Amino acid sequence: MGRAIVIGGSMSGLLGGLLLRRAGWTVDIYERVESELSGRGAGIVAQYELIERLRKLGLATEELGVHITTRKILDANGQLTHEIECPQVLTAWERVYRLLRDAFPPDRYHRGRGLTTFTQDSTKIQAHFSNGEIVEADLLVGADGIRSTVRQLCLPDVAPRYVGYCAWRALIAERAFPPDVHRELFAFMTFGLPPGEQFLGYPVAGPDNDLRPMHRRYNVVWYRPAEESTKLRWLLTDERGITHAISIPPPLIRKEAIAEMRADAERLVAPQFRQIVRLIEEPILQPIYDLESPRLAFGRVAIVGDAAFVARPHVAAGVSKAADDAAALADALENEPDVEIALKHFEAARLPQNHQIIERARHLGAYLQATRTREEQARAGQHSTDAAVIAETAVLDFLYA
Secondary structure, three states: OOEEEEEOOOHHHHHHHHHHHHOOOEEEEEEOOOOOOOOOOOEEEEOHHHHHHHHHOOOOOOOOOEEEEEEEEEOOOOOEEEEEEEEEEEEEHHHHHHHHHHHOOHHHEEEOOOEEEEEEOOOOEEEEEOOOOEEEEOEEEEOOOOOOHHHHHHOOOOOOEEEEEEEEEEEEEHHHOOHHHHHHHOOOEEEEOOOOOEEEEEEEOOHHHOOOOOOOEEEEEEEEEOOHHHHHHHHOEOOOOOEOOOOOOHHHOOHHHHHHHHHHHHHHOOHHHHHHHHHOOOOEEEEEEEEEOOOOEEOOEEEOHHHOEEOOHHHOOHHHHHHHHHHHHHHHHHHOOOHHHHHHHHHHHHHHHHHHHHHHHHHHHHHHOOOOOHHHHHHHHHHOOHHHHHHHOOOOHHHOO
16 A cells, blocks of 8 residues: 545544555645634534444444434424434534544644645655645545635536525533423424424534533524525625625624524524524524535545535535545555556445435425525425425435435
């Protein structure tokens, strides 16, 4: 095996780095952010496929997250309308990240090193970094997320596409819950479905990956339509009048936008959810994007995870998809010594499933969009019923049907 450079030190980069090391590669990860990464406000459904990948890496998964068995829907009056059994493990971004980060050799993880460009020939690739350093390797893996520098260098015309709605997100301390709301909501994945919107809440690990009762947190996500040129622009504009691209840092969200969200909660969602919204201290605004790459292999360069494909969150496939990409890449390189040929095999293996995930997520989210084509209206009708939402959200059965 040879030497690999992984650009991006988050989930995709760590999964790729660990699986390549397991296959015999020497791997260095380069992360452009100087400080330790944080997944502020991010809850994760730990899909069975992800858990199996982690186990095969020898990582402890027994306390990965909170185990739930039941999903339910509450109407605007707080009455139960649907309930199904759906066992899952729910965790926080920090829990999975920490597990992976602690497993990767710290001397091979380099922070504050942003890629500027790369050059390659038939025998090697050279990565050029922001500090002037040039590193030579046999393989470069772009795992640097939705704003990927590697993808921009390889596919300059491919960019995230805003899909017509945003998510308000927050993590709320379990101990802050009123006892009656805790009894009704905390042990479940619970939905509220105002017209054309979706409110969702479920338990995850607490700070420092704490899984003790009353030390956990509740992950809240509220999907709301927002037309791009008007509402989204207003939401992404801070107090100074600066409009941010892609997303806005939570402290810069204007008070008027937060006040509007809170007022809308008081008239649109169940009383139990209203109490939860009142507990939110610093909400996060997440515009939702699609990203779909036509290729994954470029000579000695591969792109994986959110650098290549970003699906709307409704399938809860982000980390599982990244793990599958990393595993397919490691397998291809283990079975084929020629790096360029191996990357073509990797691309052939992963493109179809990634496209399938993107398409499924579009179907599930069509009814939330501010504007819809005739085809999207048909999708919205099929996937917006209570029965469809509770059964289809955050499950991957469609991949294996």
